[in-house]
Amino acid sequence: MKVVILHHDLENSEKEMKRIIEGKYSSEVLLLDIRKTNFEEIEDFCPDLILNRVYASVANRDYCSVKKTLTLLKKLDESSLLIVNSYDASRSDYSKFFAFNLMNVVGINTPRSFLYGLNSDLEKTVKTLGDFPIIVKRDSGGRGKDLAKCNNFEELKQAIGVIESSEDYSGGIILQEFCEPLESYDYRVWVVGGEAILYHKRTLISLQEDEPAWLASRSLGSQILRADANIPLELKKFCETAAEAINSKFDVLDIIKTKNGFCVIEHNPTPNVRPEYKEILGFCVIEKLLEKIIERYGLEAEVNGE
Numbered sequence: 001m002k003v004v005i006l007h008h009d010l011e012n013s014e015k016e017m018k019r020i021i022e023g024k025y026s027s028e029v030l031l032l033d034i035r036k037t038n039f040e041e042i043e044d045f046c047p048d049l050i051l052n053r054v055y056a057s058v059a060n061r062d063y064c065s066v067k068k069t070l071t072l073l074k075k076l077d078e079s080s081l082l083i084v085n086s087y088d089a090s091r092s093d094y095s096k097f098f099a100f101n102l103m104n105v106v107g108i109n110t111p112r113s114f115l116y117g118l119n120s121d122l123e124k125t126v127k128t129l130g131d132f133p134i135i136v137k138r139d140s141g142g143r144g145k146d147l148a149k150c151n152n153f154e155e156l157k158q159a160i161g162v163i164e165s166s167e168d169y170s171g172g173i174i175l176q177e178f179c180e181p182l183e184s185y186d187y188r189v190w191v192v193g194g195e196a197i198l199y200h201k202r203t204l205i206s207l208q209e210d211e212p213a214w215l216a217s218r219s220l221g222s223q224i225l226r227a228d229a230n231i232p233l234e235l236k237k238f239c240e241t242a243a244e245a246i247n248s249k250f251d252v253l254d255i256i257k258t259k260n261g262f263c264v265i266e267h268n269p270t271p272n273v274r275p276e277y278k279e280i281l282g283f284c285v286i287e288k289l290l291e292k293i294i295e296r297y298g299l300e301a302e303v304n305g306e
């Protein structure tokens, strides 16, 4: 088996993927930096599998590379190569609004969203979304950057201004209805090849002293909680349908329980697989993922020593 891992700055997850693919499956791995590679280099290598690991959070510092990744994936989609994830799912990763539209078509419960523009009428938008609080975030990005919960027009304008004034970001800004979580944690559900295979929870935190906890983000201080029972069936089915809505082969969904049932906050087709997962969950998530991808997509890879 020959594998291409497309990446930006090399993080721990990709090094671990390479180590496992080379060690456990005696397979060849080519690490390609999106900033330096091109379609021809990938094609010349004749990979059986391409893993797109250019994180959505790259948009926080290098929006151009995210655009380049999408252009490359669009071209690769026309070939018969197996890509995890291909264009649609990766675009949903890099644009929360694109993902919202795909989910909306099939009726998946997710916060009502609005793409902000220069001529947007804020009063009308807030009315369309319901009322305050309104969530403001970068359409493209991650790790909680510039995420704000706004309680009035002043806070709303300020939150929009913060994103507008970031020089290295030229993506969109989205406004969302705030969906109140009923529990003190969220769910992260890992879906591979259409099947939810594992999940865990994260504690919710607040950004201001006087507000109830509402936000899950490891980068901002949430703790990972082990959920040792099997995935509840309703949650499993919900996530499998939501992953299908964005056409993903691999997806980690951020889910909360609200008064209207489960709600998709976000898709993460390129999750950062933090080293502490192994400790908390008791197994190597990356190893499990690769195993599932190889099995699900019928890749020929012998396990060393078997």
Ligand SMILES: Nc1ncnc2c1ncn2[C@@H]1O[C@H](COP(=O)(O)OP(=O)(O)O)[C@@H](O)[C@H]1O
Binding pocket: 111, 135, 137, 141, 142, 143, 144, 145, 147, 176, 177, 178, 179, 180, 181, 186, 214, 215, 216, 217, 254, 265, 266
């Ligand atoms: N519309 C919303 N309603 C309620 N909570 C939200 C909403 N949007 C974001 N959050 C909370 O903020 C966290 C981070 O937002 P998210 O959209 O996942 O951005 P990021 O890409 O930075 O992870 C979510 O996991 C969720 O806990």
Ligand SMILES: [Mg+2]
Binding pocket: 143, 254, 266
């Ligand atoms: Mg998130």
